[in-house]
Amino acid sequence: MTSAGTVGMDQQWVFGGVDSHADTIHVAVVTDNSGHLADAEFPTTTAGYTAALAFLGAHGDVIAIGVEGTASYGTGFTRAARATDLTVIEVNRPDRAERRRNGKSDPIDAYAAARAALSGRASSAPKDETVxxxxxxxxxxxxxxxxxxxxxxxxxxxxxxxxxxxxxxxxxxxxxxxxxxxxxxxxxxxxxxxxxxxxxxxxxxxxxxxTGELTAALDGVVSTHNPGLRAAYGVGPDTAAQLLITAGGNPDRLRTEASFAALCGVAPVPASSGKTNRHRLSRGGDRAANAALYRIALVRMASDARTREYVARQTAAGRTKKEIIRLLKRAIAREVFRYLTTTVTVPGIADLRPLRRSKNITLTTVAEHFGVWPAVISCVERGTPRDDNLAGAYREWLTAT
Structure with a gap:
């Protein structure tokens, strides 16, 4: 009869932990009841990764491996481990209080990563290589x-x-x-x-x-990777790239839109005590992603009709500009989460300019009909920036003309 912590008579369940550096990785192995088994150091080479995986496998059936720095120094080991169908879990470094309590060394950090994978404290899948x-x-x-x-x-x-x-x-x-x-x-x-x-x-x-160097290349890659996000109002190439980098290419890392909001630092944090019942602004999360949401909010406040109406209502209700921007960032995070986790079909625009030219209609004529500048119609035809509502109305008008 096999016990809960073993597989067969000699094989046991183990968890691995990796503390990664530029030239070396330190690998530790613990049992499924957190007992320390062994640790060793390996070079950050193909042969070193193979030896590290063999070292882990020699101590039992590897259930999961916690790795610090899966998107930096631990990328090579993560890639090698995934190639052998092993489960890799992204581990954040211990907080300062834990470091002061337990000390700091490569073996200590490696064992801490293994225990984080075992306990479930770390549960996020690493970002895949699509980003x-x-x-x-x-x-x-x-x-x-x-x-x-x-x-x-x-x-x-x-x-x-x-x-x-x-x-x-x-x-x-x-x-x-x-x-x-x-x-x-x-x-x-x-x-x-x-x-x-x-x-x-x-x-x-x-x-x-x-000027303009790399912008076109970045725009093309982002648009191909997630056309729905790139087509969202106020989302430029740089902003879309930052949000994709923060989320990673694998949407299964994002369990709920609330967790994504927390990741971007826009989820309100409870700050109640006694008779006080309030929330405060989160200071955590990825600040670069928070800045990206902020830029989207500013663009929409300046030129999006629905957002301007919302700002006017909130201002009339007595909210300050900072409070309104916080609300907008939280709403935008909800919208971005949908683009990141579901496939959004983006209407094509390549037919607009040929259709207009086939009917011998000038940009000025179209602009006068819709009450905008000719440059706006030109931007709609080129998709810089996109305005799918205007593009749809433009297409209907051209078809009916």
């Missing part, structure tokens, strides 16, 4: 924006202390006009003027090269 490309493009795009901003700031600083002739020539120019003009100019004059103009031209060309 790896999105994460890489998103990180590159963020660094590109920082580099572009730094170059623009350098141009401003150089112009402040440039010779008067250069300052007077470019004083009235701003933004893209300034950048384009500096990129076209030919340095001339004495040594000082030539050096300053050469520096300004080099920086302006750098700004031009960085």
């Amino acid at each position: 790896t490309g999105i994460r890489a493009l998103h990180n590159a795009a963020r660094s590109t924006v920082k580099a572009r901003t730094a170059a623009i700031n350098q141009i401003g600083h150089i112009l402040v202390s440039a010779p008067d002739a250069i300052r007077d020539r470019y004083r009235a120019l701003r933004g893209k006009t300034l950048i384009d003009t500096l990129a076209r100019q030919r340095p001339h004059g004495d040594a000082v003027h030539t050096a300053v103009l050469a520096a300004l031209k080099s920086l302006a060309r750098r700004v031009q090269a960085l």
Whole structure:
């Protein structure tokens, strides 16, 4: 007769734990009643991962493996373990109180990861690799924006202390006009003027090269991965990429929309005591995802009719702007959760421009009919940004015309 903690006479159920680093991983094994069995260190190579999995299997039937850093240093081991059909559980590092109580070392952290997988304290599946490309493009795009901003700031600083002739020539120019003009100019004059103009031209060309770099690629990958999320009002390529990175590519990680709201730091936290009954703003969760929801809320408050009506009602009810934004972020999190966990069909727009041209109708005529600027109709035809309600009405009008 097999006992509850064994499989057969010699094989027992065990749980693994992995503390991952750049060059090594530390692997620990515990029994199903949390007894320590063994631990060892392995290199972060293909051979090292194979040896680590063999080490775990030698101690029993591996039920699950808790891994710290499944999306960073633990990615390689996670990939190898999943390839052998082992269950991997994402483990957060212990909190500070637990670290102060138990100490800090690779074996301690590895055993803690194993116990977290055993106890159920950690239960989230790791993010799958479908968002790896999105994460890489998103990180590159963020660094590109920082580099572009730094170059623009350098141009401003150089112009402040440039010779008067250069300052007077470019004083009235701003933004893209300034950048384009500096990129076209030919340095001339004495040594000082030539050096300053050469520096300004080099920086302006750098700004031009960085402007729009990676944005199109990121937009294409995000739109292919989740067209419904990308088509939502106020969701741009950067915002959609951040939300996909936060959620991961596998929607089974998100059990409820309330848990996703907590993950994004927009779930209200109870803060009641005695006669006080209230909630406070969550300061936890992924702050980058929280910022993404904030940007969506600002866009909708500025240009979405339904959101503007909602803001007007809440303002009349006595709520402040901060309170209204908190409510909007929570509602947007609910909407984003639906896009992340269900397949949303996005209406096509590729037929609009050919249909209009086949009927010899100009953008101005369409714009006058709908009471908008021609540029708005052009954006609808290109889907930048999308407006499916206007696109539907536009298509019906074209068909009936």
